[in-house]
Amino acid sequence: MANHCYVNSIAQVSCQKPLSDEWFDSPCIYEDKYVRAQEPDTKGLIVPSEARRMSKILKRTVCTAITALNESDIKQPDAIITGTGMGCMENSEKFLIDLSRFGEQCLKPTLFMQSTHNTISSLIAIILKCHGYNNTYSHKGISFESSLFDAWIQIKSGMIRNALVGAHDEVTPFMDLVMERTHPEYSLVSEASVSTIVTNTRSDRNLCEISDVRLLHRPEYSDLAALLNPEEDGIILLGLNGNSLNDEPYEKLVRTLSYNPHILQYKNIFGDNFSASALAFYAASKIMQRQEIPSLMLWNAEVAPDIDEIKSITILNQSDGTTWSLIRLKKV
Amino acid sequence: MEDKVFVTGAGIISALGVGSEATLQSLLSGGSGIGRITHLETEHDEFPVGEVALSNAEMSRMLNVGYPIDSLRTVLMGIIAAKEAVASSKLLPRELRTAAFISGTTVGGMDKTERHFKTVFDSNTETEDSYELKYNDCGYSTELIADSVGKFSLVTTTSTACSSAANAIILGANLIKSGIVDIAIAGGSEALTKFHLNGFNTLMILDKDNCRPFDRDRTGINLGEGAAYIVLESEKSAKARGAEVLGILSGYANTCDAFHQTASSENGEGAYLAMRKAMDMARLSPRDIDYINAHGTGTPNNDETELAAMQRIWDYELPKFSSTKAFTGHTTSASGSIEAVICLLALRHGFLPQNLGWKNPIKDDAIPVLEKCNTENVENIINNSFGFGGNDSTLIFSKFHKDNG
Numbered sequence: 001m002a003n004h005c006y007v008n009s010i011a012q013v014s015c016q017k018p019l020s021d022e023w024f025d026s027p028c029i030y031e032d033k034y035v036r037a038q039e040p041d042t043k044g045l046i047v048p049s050e051a052r053r054m055s056k057i058l059k060r061t062v063c064t065a066i067t068a069l070n071e072s073d074i075k076q077p078d079a080i081i082t083g084t085g086m087g088c089m090e091n092s093e094k095f096l097i098d099l100s101r102f103g104e105q106c107l108k109p110t111l112f113m114q115s116t117h118n119t120i121s122s123l124i125a126i127i128l129k130c131h132g133y134n135n136t137y138s139h140k141g142i143s144f145e146s147s148l149f150d151a152w153i154q155i156k157s158g159m160i161r162n163a164l165v166g167a168h169d170e171v172t173p174f175m176d177l178v179m180e181r182t183h184p185e186y187s188l189v190s191e192a193s194v195s196t197i198v199t200n201t202r203s204d205r206n207l208c209e210i211s212d213v214r215l216l217h218r219p220e221y222s223d224l225a226a227l228l229n230p231e232e233d234g235i236i237l238l239g240l241n242g243n244s245l246n247d248e249p250y251e252k253l254v255r256t257l258s259y260n261p262h263i264l265q266y267k268n269i270f271g272d273n274f275s276a277s278a279l280a281f282y283a284a285s286k287i288m289q290r291q292e293i294p295s296l297m298l299w300n301a302e303v304a305p306d307i308d309e310i311k312s313i314t315i316l317n318q319s320d321g322t323t324w325s326l327i328r329l330k331k332v
Numbered sequence: 333m334e335d336k337v338f339v340t341g342a343g344i345i346s347a348l349g350v351g352s353e354a355t356l357q358s359l360l361s362g363g364s365g366i367g368r369i370t371h372l373e374t375e376h377d378e379f380p381v382g383e384v385a386l387s388n389a390e391m392s393r394m395l396n397v398g399y400p401i402d403s404l405r406t407v408l409m410g411i412i413a414a415k416e417a418v419a420s421s422k423l424l425p426r427e428l429r430t431a432a433f434i435s436g437t438t439v440g441g442m443d444k445t446e447r448h449f450k451t452v453f454d455s456n457t458e459t460e461d462s463y464e465l466k467y468n469d470c471g472y473s474t475e476l477i478a479d480s481v482g483k484f485s486l487v488t489t490t491s492t493a494c495s496s497a498a499n500a501i502i503l504g505a506n507l508i509k510s511g512i513v514d515i516a517i518a519g520g521s522e523a524l525t526k527f528h529l530n531g532f533n534t535l536m537i538l539d540k541d542n543c544r545p546f547d548r549d550r551t552g553i554n555l556g557e558g559a560a561y562i563v564l565e566s567e568k569s570a571k572a573r574g575a576e577v578l579g580i581l582s583g584y585a586n587t588c589d590a591f592h593q594t595a596s597s598e599n600g601e602g603a604y605l606a607m608r609k610a611m612d613m614a615r616l617s618p619r620d621i622d623y624i625n626a627h628g629t630g631t632p633n634n635d636e637t638e639l640a641a642m643q644r645i646w647d648y649e650l651p652k653f654s655s656t657k658a659f660t661g662h663t664t665s666a667s668g669s670i671e672a673v674i675c676l677l678a679l680r681h682g683f684l685p686q687n688l689g690w691k692n693p694i695k696d697d698a699i700p701v702l703e704k705c706n707t708e709n710v711e712n713i714i715n716n717s718f719g720f721g722g723n724d725s726t727l728i729f730s731k732f733h734k735d736n737g
Contacts, residue, residue, distance in 0.1 A: 001510055080588070086469060087491070095527065100450035104375045104530050112531030113594045113720070116438055117470070117491040122721025125588040131605055134588035134723055135499050138440075138491040140471035146488040150503060157510040174453060182466035217433075217478070217487040322475065323487065 001156035006206040007285045009072035013060040013193040034176040037191040055090045057170040060193035065124045072197035078160040079133035083143030083167040085274020087117035141319025144278035152213045155200050162199035167278035185246035190271025194278035208288035212328040221256040230259040233314040241267040249321045263299040277317040284313040337505045340575040341421025341563030343413040344673040346660045347382030356677050359685045372524045379538050382556025382661020400467045404441050410477035410521035413559035421563040428482035432513045436496025436520030438665045441468030443525045493719035496520050498668030504564045514569035519561030519669030537631045545628035545655035546700045548692040553629050556661020560669035578676045582730040583614025589722025600641030602724035610726040621651045627716040628655020654701040658688035668717035675713045675729045682708050
């Protein structure tokens with residue numbers, strides 16, 4: 001795996017201002033326990049007649065994907081790889097509601113056609129007429145990392161040159177009620193849509209390099225700690241949210257480390273859902289590019305770490321305490 | 333980069349029975365697993381399906397598992413197939429510790445969701461049922477299967493509708509080629525649900541009779557269910573373990589038709605590219621292909637465009653081909669691995685599975701394998717899996733010879 005893999009462009013839709021970095025200097029602060037995404041302006045990104053037929057998650061996906069492509073060096077990616085924990089929830093839910101209300105007759109085909117997880121990745125391919133590798137991962141809170149991992153391996157091994165990687169999750173009001181009961185570890189339930197172009201090619205446009213991606217199933221804390229060192233992993237971005245059910249595994253990991261890293265958080269700004277780690281990747285890429293850390297991202301610290309140059313950020317994410325991921329970003 | 337990906341184990345459960353041996357016997361005897369619906373609770377008893385004969389309770393007893401697995405059909409079938417794959421490869425628990433487990437599913441625990449959905453949706457207060465929605469997404473299904481089989485180091489889930497299992501196998505192969513792991517157990521599992529039975533019905537592509545892939549008068553799919561996994565292994569690891577090699581995954585490709593969410597393009601561009609690229613990777617020419625296990629769902633659209641894609645490559649000299657969906661039903665996300673196991677059985681036992689239910693050709697020269705075909709020289713088999721969204725994947729399995737291994 002001799003090649004390099006860089007982040008060439010990235011765009012987000014979330015509870016922060018969509019398709020913008022405005023959160024970096026003036027973030028929206030929420031008191032609620034559940035907040036939906038701020039819808040992006042589809043003008044110039046989606047043909048109006050098509051936008052009307054798309055569910056929320058599909059509109060957000062196309063907006064972030066086209067924006068990431070427009071801001072990149074690449075027009076037609078070699079691969080489109082998508083992560084989504086719950087898939088096209090809104091349409092699945094509507095189909096289930098119709099099933100339980102009206103029984104098994106007179107159901108709507110469109111809801112079913114746009115209910116599968118891979119609807120998202122396929123839609124981008126249809127719009128771009130992209131016949132390349134197209135895959136979708138749906139694995140709880142590491143769905144994004146699974147797709148990034150796939151792209152990273154293929155780029156590093158020379159199987160592809162670049163990829164459009166994304167993660168998208170929508171949370172309907174009903175799903176929020178369910179999640180409050182089934183995921184008591186969340187503190188702010190939100191939605192996420194992130195698209196990024198990753199490439200093997202050096203360019204001034206690149207935000208950072210992805211030097212490592214790992215998916216780890218039920219690792220021992222000592223195994224995780226052994227992957228980290230103060231030189232490369234001095235700054236770690238964790239999925240902390242202030243809820244002990246969620247934070248305990250992260251705190252245990254930090255206690256296992258033989259050094260004291262600078263700890264950053266992002267869920268206080270972006271909330272929690274199965275694609276939240278894609279927003280961590282987005283935020284870390286932006287920090288690498290801008291070489292500054294927004295004060296809201298500091299965890300248990302008042303002032304930003306006194307570092308001349310942010311050389312690397314390591315993102316550690318866990319889902320249910322069983323599945324972990326590591327993404328190591330380096331300055332180009 | 334590692335060049336060869338060996339297949340050293342296989343496990344399967346479908347309407348043809350539990351395990352590779354039962355599957356082989358059904359394929360050889362020509363007995364279809366398709367029949368009337370018995371387990372799935374639905375009004376639509378007019379549609380024949382390929383159900384796994386065992387009930388959830390029977391599978392739970394067989395595996396000695398309780399809550400929450402005992403009511404998750406995708407998980408139960410997945411465990412049965414994955415355990416057989418691991419056992420057939422004679423993998424030790426310590427060898428699984430560094431292995432990957434990758435499973436394809438789209439339905440996950442939807443069968444359970446749809447049983448509890450109405451109560452939860454109609455109730456504004458917390459009900460016991462709401463907790464029943466927890467373990468039902470794709471990732472949970474995979475983890476429950478993985479954790480019941482061994483202590484794996486890497487677990488993830490592909491979800492590309494009817495090509496999910498094929499794409500799980502492709503990721504497994506890429507993990508081996510890039511040196512990330514030496515062993516990957518990959519495949520898929522999918523239970524029948526009211527959700528997708530009704531979904532396919534809204535698209536008017538279910539056949540009320542037994543399905544007839546590649547027949548001129550075909551009218552649609554019989555849905556099926558099941559699970560299958562194969563053990564992929566690096567050459568180095570397989571040799572070191574002295575593992576029995578069932579076949580070589582010599583080529584594979586994932587492409588996108590990029591045409592429509594539920595229909596395929598007229599000239600089968602995605603299917604064509606998938607087969608072409610897979611042959612390129614395997615360094616095989618079209619002449620080298622002895623048999624195509626087609627996606628062949630039995631819908632007017634799929635079979636016509638798959639045939640069009642095949643004819644773009646082979647013109648009027650098509651290799652022997654058949655769809656085994658008239659045996660198993662269309663097992664959707666699991667079909668890629670169920671048919672991979674069927675291809676491996678065909679390679680090892682030197683036969684080509686027949687295309688049940690066929691009467692008349694779509695085009696004069698497009699006649700599938702009609703009777704069980706015993707043939708010694710099956711060297712290279714193409715296995716197609718095409719999904720909604722134009723997610724088209726092709727796997728090529730080649731016979732293992734000691735001198736080419």
